[in-house]
Amino acid sequence: MDERKKGTRRRGEILEEAILHAAWEELSETGYTDMTMKSVATRAGTNKAVLYRRWDNKTELAIAAIHKYLPKITNDIPNTGSLRSDLCAYLHARVEPLRIIGVQTIRGLIMEPVVWRSIISSMPQIIERRSESKLTAAMAAILKNAELRGEISLEKLTPRIISLPLDLLQYELITKLEPVSDEVIEEIVDNIFIPLVHVQAGIIK
Structure with missing residues (x-):
């Protein structure tokens, strides 16, 4: 739902979190090729201009979402016995x-x-x-x-x-x-x- 319809205006980290979460969902459901700045903006309930103020293109946005939501690789050493x-x-x-x-x-x-x-x-x-x-x-x-x-x-x-x-x-x-x-x-x-x-x-x- 668009922010204007909700009567609220998100800013700062709250808005960025919503956008990154929307981008991650787009990547998970449609993949990078079909993901667009418009589709992410729509899912996040905002507009493309807000996205472009933070990321120059969808590549930067996708990488930011991956960095935030992809489970971190641990460097734990397995010791299973073999x-x-x-x-x-x-x-x-x-x-x-x-x-x-x-x-x-x-x-x-x-x-x-x-x-x-x-x-x-x-x-x-x-x-x-x-x-x-x-x-x-x-x-x-x-x-x-x-x-x-x-x-x-x-x-x-x-x-x-x-x-x-x-x-x-x-x-x-x-x-x-x-x-x-x-x-x-x-x-x-x-x-x-x-x-x-x-x-x-x-x-x-």
Whole structure:
């Protein structure tokens, strides 16, 4: 319902909250491609001019809504009792938010020039900080737990090997532009990473 019909006028954080919530609902129900500033304004009970005073375009609005409402990824270290289960749990946690966003919205946002420029410009910083990455540190912690349980040896595992599951996950996301399936995660763990770790440690399976 429009604010004028309601006889009230929302301002500041209350209005912004209503707009972001409307944008999130639009993304969830119709996807990024079909979302418009007008549809968000209508759902929020306001007008397009109010939206444009805060966000230059629907890309900025969509990203703001995703930042606000998408469940945050935790970097908790699984310790289930087996390396395989720990790896699967950790990789699943990385991609779950993307499943919530949905394929259509992911692809729509990626095709926006402003999003691509942001991704490209951030790549050098991502590479430079690789050794300090929380994700890489989490992988090392998962492998350390496995070593303490007597499953593997870390002695011959290089940083490149340790980060391999995350690299493969990232490759899948970039090339397919969709959330990684459970089957792909299990293939990364069962057919690529764990066999490689065993070979490096001289373990024959």
